[in-house]
Amino acid sequence: MAALLDVRNLSLATAGARLIHDLSFAIAPGERFGLIGESGSGKSLTALAATGLLPRAIAAEGRITLAGTEVIGAPERRLAGLRGAAVATVFQEPLTALNPLMPLGRQIAGPVRRRLRREGRTPTRAAVAEEVRALLDQVRLPEPERLLDAYPHEVSGGQRQRVAIAMALACRPQLLIADEPTTALDVTTQAEIVALIRALVAEQNIALLFISHDLPVVGQLTERVMVIRHGRAVETGPAAEVLSRPREAYTQDLVAAARRFDKALEGRG
């Protein structure tokens, strides 16, 4: 089967520096793929490149094919058609990823309306409201009545991230990009959000590009991973293998550090 997202020899550079060097990976429909790397290694840039949303100052080379469409160099109009239908994103910081001045219900309604139109249905008030309700239910948000009219600053971080996930799901994308969606949350909430994402992508057969530097989380969620450092691929392979028997020295360090961290936590608990 053809890959849903195919990144070939991707290089990204600003006028002064190369940020990504010759990166290649592919994600099959329904596959869950993890991108691991330390801060500044280029994970977010890679995800932005996949959706054609790189900042102007960054030039891309290589090929990116998303749902059969060439992304690099594509006109904005073709990309706009692809976004939402082929891909949606959940970001790290749910507070800044939501419009601070719009009630949550209306924020979810936006992508719902667009999808209904895309599917050739009329986005009537009732149809949109019904879909929004269903989405709130899917992401297990309590008190939908209150949440619909609440502003982002009026709900908790975990609830905000659930709203952001609902907005991404509202698009019914083939690929969900989650860029460190749990980093800004406390440990308990992290576990809930990870469980939610895992259940939702499995239920709806959505492919997942999960970005994180949290190895245990990536291990729980994904089937295949790629480790990058300073914009270069270090190691790629099945998640279980890379995370339990890493071959490269850098990955071994990461895994050892994660184990030490876990031990330290257990020692305290």
Next chain:
Amino acid sequence: MTAQEPEARRLPRARRRAPAHWLGLVLVGVIVAAGLVSFVWTPYALSDMAGGRLAPPSAAHWAGTDRLGRDVFTQLMIGARIALVVGCGAVAIGGAIGIAVGVLAAFATRFADDALAAVFDILIAFPTLLIAMLVVAAREEASLGTAILALGIGLSPIVGRVTRILTKRVLSKDYITAARVSGTGWPAIVLWHILPNIAPFLGVNLALQFGLAVMAEASLSYLGLGTPPPNASWGRMLQEAQGTVYTAPWGALLPGLALFSLVIGVNLLADALRDRFDPAGRDS
């Protein structure tokens, strides 16, 4: 981040400022009321000169009379109407041009953006009043409409520059990327995400511009380039009272006070509106 400021800290700030906000409402309210009432009733007709020259305030003439014997209170009421029309008109014109060009600049290619930013800076270097005077000179005839148009054009680069900066700040936010990545078109992004999020700050700036416009109109009138007589703009009243400021100080004091009250009041009110319509309670 201030956006995370808990509710408990936010409320006292709004409450602390409440008296100032009420003062703004009262000042603007009184002036708007005076302006509206002037359409249906004034103590005397504007051209009524029967009052005796430079009479001090009395029961018959609450604010005295000017050197032609016209009722000053009547002129103040008509002046309120003119000031409000000038302020609103100029801000509407300057705001429309400035916001449109400012948003465009923020979206434009690097080159066009730099060029527009430079144009804003150059135009801002000329005082609004000077630009307005040039526009009046070009139209060759002083009238209320010309003054409003001139002041609107004069204000537009300031609004444009602020809009451009505010828009750029919003454009760098994740929720814009999130909206784009889910396929939202540019018109919807401008309408639903950018304009609402720049509005609280832009509103305060537009209130400042309102004050500037009203004062600039007074200056234009003072120079004889604003509202032509017999219409009594506060600026014209100031100009006409300047020769008699020692003998009949009320003629200059009262329009000056009215001008000052309107400018302060509008600013306080804009501050109040920002606090009210910015649910996250962010400080600028």
